Amino acid sequence: MSVALPIPGFPGRILAVTLPAGPGGTPVTVGGQNALPLLPEGEHPNAPAVGMEVRTGPLELPPALAGTIGPFAGDPAAMARKCAGDWGARFLFLSLAGCHPDAGGQSVSFGAAVVREVLSATPAPVIVGGCGDEEVDARLFPAVAEAAGRPVFLSYAEEKNYRLVAGAALAYDHGVVSWSPIDINMAKQMNLLLADLGFPPDRVLIDPLTGGLGYGMEYTFSIVERIRLAGLSGDAALARPILCHLGDAWKAREATDASEGSWGDVDLRGRRWEETTGLACLAAGADLLVCRHPSNVARLSGAAWR
């Protein structure tokens, strides 16, 4: 007896997007699929990619991270080499958090210099994140766009700043990450606004805002599923690769608190907290994951089959 499986066919296809690499590096291409994640059906020309975060500014590392990235985390270039070289990150997310006035307020030119340094330390593809302060980021993104010697992605463009970020990116051939706060209509709107500016669609990634496990992850899960289903069903503005930054997982007390003995070893627990957040994102449809724990690059890549 042969069982006929009700495998859905979709009219749409996720746009393939490439994160360019430097000389000698390997670019990362994601997207291109016409089917749901993790399933042996449809076409999945590219597997999801797992990258790591490199950041500036003061660091308070939880126990699970202190022992592994601790010795490198303070030096972005060394950290970038370690992530892309030893830990297998396929791309880097360089967060210029240190430029935030509350995080030491490094100058914009310092931030731009860090970008140059990291780009020359490794040929891996790079996404550069702002500091989150609207006024500083308005100066930071143009400076980064100019300073970067090769194409990167700028993260992120949102409702308030998209003209500026997209403008800077266009002028120097960079891509952008388009951000919306767990809101499918806003995600679509952002991509339409970018298209209106003439921004090439194959240089846009969607960041739907990633809540950590136990702290809003369920909202992200459903918004990623909805964006993906809409994209596959033919909504071109949403048929883009989705990036989930797992940083919020490390804000959870469960990931960091060593004092709760009944919760098990804080080191394993922290890693699992990030891993579980990432696995849920992959199951929902994420194409790019950014993690902080080196072992999760391999762990999450292990599930990033196609």
Next chain:
Amino acid sequence: MALTAIDIYKLLPKTNCRECGQSTCLAFAMQIAAGKASIDLCPPASEEAREKLSAAAAPPLPKVTIGTGEREVVLGDETVLFRHEKTFYHPTAIAVSIRDDASDEEFTSRLAAIRRLSFERVGQRISVDLVALRCASGDAGRYARAAAAALEATGLPLVLLAPAEPLASAVEVVAASRPLLAPPPEDLVPAAKLAAERKLPLRVRARGIEGLSVALADARAAGAVSLVADPSPETPREAVAFATNIRRLAILSRNRDLAYPSAFDLGGGFPDPFLAAALLVAKYGSLLVLDSADPADLLPLLTLRQNLFTDPQRPIQVEPGVYPIGAPSESSPVLITTNFSLTYFTVRGDAEAAKVPAHLLIADVDGMSVLTAWAAGKFTGESISKMLAECGIGEKVTHRTLILPGMVARLSGRIEELSGWRVLVGPQESSALPSYLRRLPPGAFLPVHG
């Protein structure tokens, strides 16, 4: 697929005899399609119509229960493929395994460890649901004693992973607790007969969906009714594909022969059980058996399950009202937050850590976080002033000073204007509450007169 009114109409006698209380058969068909009437109300309906319509009314994925009473575990009975389409009703059940050949000491301490896999999060208890007893001794008497001991020590329902003979002897002693019988594939038929005779649920294990379609039919032929299906995958990747397709067959194809809750034994050397478990919680696993009893593995999995099985329309919330922190007096500080469970428990924990007695007002905002509620227009100067006037806090304290979450500082003017209360803007993150409360000047909460 659910039947339409027209499909249903075609099955009715089409005589418009009105015995059902409707003026026409078509009107009655529309009532049935809307779920407002049942075919029982139409006496002249044919046997065929009755059968088809009650089959269509049954849930696409049947419900299977394991255990009894408070610890009863419900599997299946789901109606959608994606949680945003409605919600998922029955969380993936998680069983942790134990072997019957362990020494007495190991056995007891393992059961204690399983019992400890229970945590409190945002006001809910999240726990491992079942104990899976693996027959490794091959000794029927020993297995039965172990089953009784596991039940006695944990009170949790059992999954009996054993060949036919030990299974039968365990059932002799624990049948009343409604365990799940989980025989190896070669012992399916005797176990199915046992399940039929004792009216117990049965796990049917066979290779892949094709294998299951044969094995499930064999189990039904032997009289077993309450079934769960284990497609026995070799990798996490296969597990996700099998679970997805079993669920799709139930919901999209309404395939009655394969529509059963799915079960996966991720122990005994299954590759990367943690990864498989997390993906199966997200993607359609109904029951998982794990060998790990490490809380560092289980707490994240149970939290993931709690997240994904929350109704997307109804965030976990707490009752609005006035909550005491410690033993507050008439001059203790008054704080306000929202009734989103995550927000409330975070703020309460931080306020308790301050060791300053206080009154905490929980505003009714339909379970939204502070900023979300503000953005949705539910946490406003108006709603907060109304709460101050109506919740009775005015009788509990002699002062009129409110501490507002830092994120919504912009509401202070409006609140002061409407309520007459003075507003102090608290920190943005409640984790800063301890130092904030301890630093408040002693004169902050003096009585007001007039």
